[in-house]
Amino acid sequence: MPVVTATDAPVFDTGGAVITGLAAPSRGAKDSAAWRVRFRPDQPSPAHELSHEEVFVVLAGAVTAVFADREETAHEGGALIVPAGTRFSLVARSGPAEAVCVLPVGGTASTDAGPFTPPWAE
Numbered sequence: 417m418p419v420v421t422a423t424d425a426p427v428f429d430t431g432g433a434v435i436t437g438l439a440a441p442s443r444g445a446k447d448s449a450a451w452r453v454r455f456r457p458d459q460p461s462p463a464h465e466l467s468h469e470e471v472f473v474v475l476a477g478a479v480t481a482v483f484a485d486r487e488e489t490a491h492e493g494g495a496l497i498v499p500a501g502t503r504f505s506l507v508a509r510s511g512p513a514e515a516v517c518v519l520p521v522g523g524t525a526s527t528d529a530g531p532f533t534p535p536w537a538e
Contacts, residue, residue: 418444428536432459437536441521449537450518455479455508465503467531468523472496472506477513479506 420443428435436452439445453472460482472479473495480489481496481504490496496515498504524531 420444426536430461432456432461435536438516440537442538445521447521448518449521449523450516451534451536453506453515453517455506455513455515457508457511460505460507462527463503463505464525464527465501466498466519466523466525468500468520470498470523471518472498472515473518475514475516477508478510479508479513479515481506 420438422436425443426437428437433456434454436454437443438452439448439450441449452475455477472481472490474490474492476492478489478491479496480487481498483502483504488496519534519537521537522533523537524533526532
C-alpha cells in the first residue's frame, strides 16, 4: 500500500494557488487522483472543464466555483461537486482557502489552449 507524505509529494505553484499532488498513478494510485489546493485570495483559476466529475472538499476558508450563469460557494467542511463538461473557474474571495480535490485517474482538463492532464494528477 503506497503512502505519500507531505514532504515527498510534488508541489506546483500555479500563481493563484499552490497544489500538492497526493494520490496519482505516479504515486501508486490506480483509480483516484487527489491533491491539496491552497488558494490565494482573489486569484481565480483559468476557466476550464473536466472530462469527469471533480469534487473539492473545503478544509479551510471558502471556495467559489464561477460558472457562466451562476456561482456556488462551499465553506470549510463542505464540498463543491462539479459535473463533467461544465466550464468553471475557482476563486477564494474572502481570504486564503484550502481544499482537497478528487478526480478519477485519466481525467483531463480543457482550457482555451486545449485538453491536458493536470500534472499533479499524473
